[in-house]
Amino acid sequence: MSRAKSSFLCQACGAVHARWAGRCEACGAWNTIAEEPATATGPGPSPVAGKRGKGIELLPLAGPETPPPRLSTGIEELDRVLGGGLVPGSAILLGGDPGIGKSTLTLQAAAALARAGEKVVYLSGEESVEQIRLRARRLGLADAPLALAAATRVEDVVATLDRPGGPALLVADSVQTLWTEALEAAPGTVSQLRAAAQALVGLAKRRGTAVLLIGHVTKEGAIAGPKVLEHMVDTVLYFEGERGEAFRILRAVKNRFGPANEIGVFEMTEAGLSPVADASALFLAQREEGVAGSVVFAGMEGSRPLLVEIQALVGAAAYGTARRAVVGWDPGRLAMVLAVLEARCGLVTGGRDVYLNVAGGLRIAEPAADLAVAAAIVSAMLGAPLPSATVVFGEVGLAGEVRAVGHAQARLKEAVKLGFKRAVVPEASAVDAPGLELLGLRRLVELVERLDRARERITS
Numbered sequence: 001m002s003r004a005k006s007s008f009l010c011q012a013c014g015a016v017h018a019r020w021a022g023r024c025e026a027c028g029a030w031n032t033i034a035e036e037p038a039t040a041t042g043p044g045p046s047p048v049a050g051k052r053g054k055g056i057e058l059l060p061l062a063g064p065e066t067p068p069p070r071l072s073t074g075i076e077e078l079d080r081v082l083g084g085g086l087v088p089g090s091a092i093l094l095g096g097d098p099g100i101g102k103s104t105l106t107l108q109a110a111a112a113l114a115r116a117g118e119k120v121v122y123l124s125g126e127e128s129v130e131q132i133r134l135r136a137r138r139l140g141l142a143d144a145p146l147a148l149a150a151a152t153r154v155e156d157v158v159a160t161l162d163r164p165g166g167p168a169l170l171v172a173d174s175v176q177t178l179w180t181e182a183l184e185a186a187p188g189t190v191s192q193l194r195a196a197a198q199a200l201v202g203l204a205k206r207r208g209t210a211v212l213l214i215g216h217v218t219k220e221g222a223i224a225g226p227k228v229l230e231h232m233v234d235t236v237l238y239f240e241g242e243r244g245e246a247f248r249i250l251r252a253v254k255n256r257f258g259p260a261n262e263i264g265v266f267e268m269t270e271a272g273l274s275p276v277a278d279a280s281a282l283f284l285a286q287r288e289e290g291v292a293g294s295v296v297f298a299g300m301e302g303s304r305p306l307l308v309e310i311q312a313l314v315g316a317a318a319y320g321t322a323r324r325a326v327v328g329w330d331p332g333r334l335a336m337v338l339a340v341l342e343a344r345c346g347l348v349t350g351g352r353d354v355y356l357n358v359a360g361g362l363r364i365a366e367p368a369a370d371l372a373v374a375a376a377i378v379s380a381m382l383g384a385p386l387p388s389a390t391v392v393f394g395e396v397g398l399a400g401e402v403r404a405v406g407h408a409q410a411r412l413k414e415a416v417k418l419g420f421k422r423a424v425v426p427e428a429s430a431v432d433a434p435g436l437e438l439l440g441l442r443r444l445v446e447l448v449e450r451l452d453r454a455r456e457r458i459t460s
Helices: 076-082 102-115 129-138 154-161 190-207 228-232 279-283 331-345 367-382 408-417 444-459
Strands: 006-010 033-037 091-096 120-124 147-150 169-173 210-215 235-240 247-255 263-269 272-275 294-301 304-316 324-327 352-358 390-392 422-426 437-441
Touching (some): 006 190, 076 263, 076 272, 091 102, 091 190, 102 120, 102 129, 102 210, 154 190, 169 190, 190 210, 190 228, 294 367, 294 408, 304 367, 304 408, 324 331, 331 352, 331 367, 331 444, 352 367, 367 390, 367 422, 390 408, 408 422
Parallel strands (some): 091 210, 091 235, 120 147, 120 169, 169 210, 324 352, 390 422, 422 437
Antiparallel strands (some): 006 033, 235 247, 247 263, 263 272, 304 352
């Protein structure tokens, strides 16, 4: 009897290897290669050759002009991130660190939909039904007509729900616990994850059931499992935040039915996750005026303008090599801004420690924060705070020029709404903003000169 063929798959990226190795050459991860039964056929004819399939229906490109129907989750911030609510037949993948609140948020959304009259099934592979009931009682959701199940075998789930009149929403917590008997691999492996997700996505498309898959993340912050998992679903959401902070950020990194990079802001309370409508006011609630190194950045997260405080601290290096510590921003971008300040503005930063923090646990990725970061660093170095009620945004180029950024009108409008009086912006972005005194900059050295003059007035 011939030995069953097997292959070696990386559990981090899904790459196939001919033999076991300690390090995956595709993604560089260590100790992630495991032996699994082979799923691909060897040389020879295709397994579908000679098999006759049934015809498919071809439809015209022009269709109904009305947008796809949406199901409101009853949580405004979640609906915003989804693009207006759940689309029937869509598949959503929600990832986040352990304990960040993924199960709490999905249980609140499922209960709200069930209370609205929709049929909802909450499937748990990690907790018993009684544990889910205990959480629901703690959150005040025990009266919601929500159907619960504790199961991990995909065939059982599909046999129960693949019928007319199925649920409007199926929550699977978590996708790493699901398995199919069609494969011999252990639950959580690349093959099992791919097969289980494919079965549930197929169920969603056939029956119009919105499927929400909860996924664990690796220590690098990516959703555990093969990258193809994110390609199979329609929407990928990440739940971000620090455990010590009360704020949580829900970010859409992929959305076929709405804008990507949209965020929703939540506050963790004893009654669960509470949506935050005015996120800018919340992030600036504990900010102190007149502090050197503190700058308010007017940013954009998806279609939402958001004001957040950027803090910088500059001090003499205690040892030979200066330290750079960054929280909430790209360290490579900080190195570039420091190099521009030294080469184009004459500020020597090589022998100084630089600490940068985005207050509130938010992560900023857009280049429009360059000018605010530079202003915070210069203010900290010179000991000269920016004028009170000032917001800053703009991109900094390697030549020291300040470049225009998009959505300037929306950024300035948000600043006016929160009572700010001044704005430091690129000269090309100095649009009409009633109620704001605008300072348009062409080069970064102009900001350094202004803060230096302010320092001289303070010390004189």
